[in-house]
Amino acid sequence: MTPNIPYYRPFIPPQEMEQQTAQYYAFMNQRRTLRHFSDAPVPLEVMKNIILTASSAPSGAHKQPWTFCLIGNSAIKKQIKEAAEAEEYLNYHGRMTEEWLKDLEPFGTDWHKPFLEIAPWLVVVFKRIYETDNNGKKHNNYYVNESVGIATGFLLAAIHQAGLVALTHTPSPMNFLTKVLNRPDNERPFLLIPVGYAADDAAVPQLRRKSFEEAAVVY
Ligand code: IYR
Numbered sequence: 001m002t003p004n005i006p007y008y009r010p011f012i013p014p015q016e017m018e019q020q021t022a023q024y025y026a027f028m029n030q031r032r033t034l035r036h037f038s039d040a041p042v043p044l045e046v047m048k049n050i051i052l053t054a055s056s057a058p059s060g061a062h063k064q065p066w067t068f069c070l071i072g073n074s075a076i077k078k079q080i081k082e083a084a085e086a087e088e089y090l091n092y093h094g095r096m097t098e099e100w101l102k103d104l105e106p107f108g109t110d111w112h113k114p115f116l117e118i119a120p121w122l123v124v125v126f127k128r129i130y131e132t133d134n135n136g137k138k139h140n141n142y143y144v145n146e147s148v149g150i151a152t153g154f155l156l157a158a159i160h161q162a163g164l165v166a167l168t169h170t171p172s173p174m175n176f177l178t179k180v181l182n183r184p185d186n187e188r189p190f191l192l193i194p195v196g197y198a199a200d201d202a203a204v205p206q207l208r209r210k211s212f213e214e215a216a217v218v219y
Contacts, residue, residue: 028157029209034165035109036202037119037194044072046162047121047195054155060142063131066151066190069124069181074117076180080124081116083176084169084192088113091172106205115167119194123166124177125152126187138186148190155193165198 012020051068059065071077088111092101116122127148130138141147152168159166174189183189 028160031156031160032165032204033167034198034202034204035107035115035167036199037115037165038197038199039118039120040197042120042162042164042196044070046164047123050155050158050162050195051123053158054151057147057151057154059147059151060144063128063141063147065128065141065144066148067126067128067183067187068155069122069126069183071122071124071181072120077117077122079180080122080177080192081113083180084113084116084171085111087171087173087176108205113169113171115194116169116192119196121195123155123193123195124181125155125190125193126177126183127190128186129188130186132186152191152193159195163197164195165202166193166195168193 047070051070054068055064055066071080092111125148127144128141129144130140132138156166156168169192171192174192177183177189177192178187
């Protein structure tokens, strides 16, 4: 077993904590999913910090079953945009139900995905189903969806903290990302996340978030 090391966090009195958590909530509650990006550059160093934050997430047996592909290359972004639009065209023209299309109306989405070329960075999150050891033996990872979902949550929080915006984009099916990015057999695309500054004229739908009583039950 690996030896344990001491862990310390300073004591925060409950009153101070109440203020601190209220402030953090107010800050996080300003995060919005954006579809309108500026093409203004964002330094690679910033993206590295954001991805390291994501990669600090807890994971099943600490297997860290994720790979974050960071794409700034215009030719690859173009390839991804074209492949995503080809799939989405089919989705919006028959593969999605009437009910689904109606549910998406407030968001004004369609098969066009210009942001995949405009945003300075695309982060493609891959989940790693298994790892291969030095003898070529495969070992399944644990709670992969939960782990990668949590890491993606950390990623979105770090993007927001940077003053940037993101879109949790789910082109469907997503296997074209495996091909375009030449990913190995143990990886599956999980989410495609354009990251950048919000466009000057960016707008978001007016949404209401669940109240505490709607979101939670206290026992
Ligand atoms: N993947 C499609 C459709 C779509 C589905 C849901 I659920 C959304 O919240 C938004 C879009 C697209 O990207 O347009």
